[in-house]
Amino acid sequence: MQKLQPKIKDVAHVAGVSTATVSRALTQPERLSESTREKVYEAIRATGYRVNKAARNLRTRRAGAVLVLVPNLGNPFFSVILSSINEVLAANGYSVLVFDSQQPSARGQVVSDYLLNGSVDGLITLDGNMSSAMGETLKSANMLRNVVFCCEWSDEMSLPSIRSDNALGARLAVDHLFSLGHRRIGHVTGPSDNILAQVRKAAFETRCAELGLSIAPDWIIPGDFSLASGALAAEQIAAMPERPTAVFCASDEIALSLISRCKHLGVSVPRDLSVIGFDDLEIAGFVEPSLTTIRQDRTRLGRLAAEELITRLNSVQPQEASRIVLAPVDLIARESTMAIGAESFPPNMA
Amino acid sequence: MQKLQPKIKDVAHVAGVSTATVSRALTQPERLSESTREKVYEAIRATGYRVNKAARNLRTRRAGAVLVLVPNLGNPFFSVILSSINEVLAANGYSVLVFDSQQPSARGQVVSDYLLNGSVDGLITLDGNMSSAMGETLKSANMLRNVVFCCEWSDEMSLPSIRSDNALGARLAVDHLFSLGHRRIGHVTGPSDNILAQVRKAAFETRCAELGLSIAPDWIIPGDFSLASGALAAEQIAAMPERPTAVFCASDEIALSLISRCKHLGVSVPRDLSVIGFDDLEIAGFVEPSLTTIRQDRTRLGRLAAEELITRLNSVQPQEASRIVLAPVDLIARESTMAIGAESFPPNMA
DNA sequence: TTGTATGCGTTATCAC
């Protein structure tokens, strides 16, 4: 295609040095005398030379790239994380390869290939459902030490994991509602096979028990994090003879659509029902009523995961096998929750 | 790291053939006799061999990867597109490299490197603001024929472009409002340097003129596609002595937050103000009132862009330089717009 | 149909 792309040899010729010297100027400039170093730089500028990535990768047996596995790229929750991962990795000279783990494609094979054929040096997965096949792949490729979980994780694999303090988040949610006087609290869950959903639900139940709240079985409504499941949950709640006065949703998407559907059904939020979400999507602050929620610092999650991986990639020493980093969460009190029995409205934080 | 990774030579040895034959089994299986082909496959299975990507790339002078440039990865509008791009490219054996073009990093240099150092074979950019420097880079790398614009584009570069019919969208919006009896229509724009914002605004004004509507200057409210700008626009509208009865927003995010803020300000949507958005984000159907909007088929946009690029990458023949594909848009009428003067409506809980 | 031999562009190992 481009026959004219200069190679290291051309630069060496122009600079009047050997190819080895040019290579050094690129990778360990401090080992050259200043004069030759400048000569080489000048030659590089003059020729417009760029190192050929494939050749370098072949020789160094590294890829300079990281694979990020995202469950459902279309979900707005993940894109911010992806962005901050990208930022940190780019700043450290790594490329970001992205793959949607819920894609129709025969993903097992595809992902394995990335790992085994040297396309990437490491993996950050936002998907906690790692197949055992993939675990085997990682092990066989000696890549277990180059994997970092972000947000989600798998209890079966003891790998480093950057995650929000989900249990704390659930407790904060329950405590918030409790302090507002709520004693009848429901919960719309995430998918039962999702680790986040499991942890949040368990912590919800534990906290309720600690506070002496009795939760009717039908107040635990199965969902899947999606907008659709939030709307469904609203229908169920509206139809209950004994409604909860508040509901803790496992995601903001659930909460947002639940609130909207409730309005349609004549259930007013927060007057008839207080609603609290999880995530703090950007839009949570821009709806009416604005959404009380548990904030996850997605930017930090992505950044920490990227930094953790880079540390591992750069160090020869085996790192602590399964480092778990809990990122803090915060309760963001907005308008979708209010004190029980309280008349009227907004920023009513009793 | 992994000293044991089998190479093509090992497979050849096990299969009792030459390395060339193994290579052929991988790239042009039809040129081998069935017996040897099977022998090779078996050996590959037995050894657990995987092609070394770097070596292949070096030899073939291809990367098997595509760079996708996304302006603000955090914006939910783009992630669905990214997902469908990923799907098509993966199905065709290409990896997806993603880069946030609004990243703090010295992006010009970084992106240029991707293109010049052979990391990628082509580029799909969702960012229409292509710097002239980058245009030069592409030209010098002979990569101009491997670039496809998706969603946004640049009029200065005649490159293939997959985009929604934005002008039609704006017309549909105006016509919808007009048919509902609205004669005083406002518009919240996107960023003035954005091509989509420009086209939508121009088409809005043209259509209004065609319909004989006079638009007060202050009804054209500058925005930037963001939630924040929608809320600001609501403030401005509420404060107007002569309000429009309807407003066409350049994005769903603008529309959604505009509606919410309007409620806070005592302006009821759609009773006092009809609002129509642009994009049809998933959440548009899950808010209350649900959002009337112009639907863009994001999945199709991504898929078409990916397919267009693949066609170009696979063909030696020079393709039509600047093919423009207009993806259809649709008006999705929901609850945020209503006939003027019409008394009440759905969930209008006053 | 299959094997032999060369080169893709770089970095690492030696010497000097």
Added chain:
DNA sequence: GTGATAACGCATACAA
């Protein structure tokens, strides 16, 4: 501090 030179692992032109 710098220069030869041998890999890195694969695909392909050419022979057979």
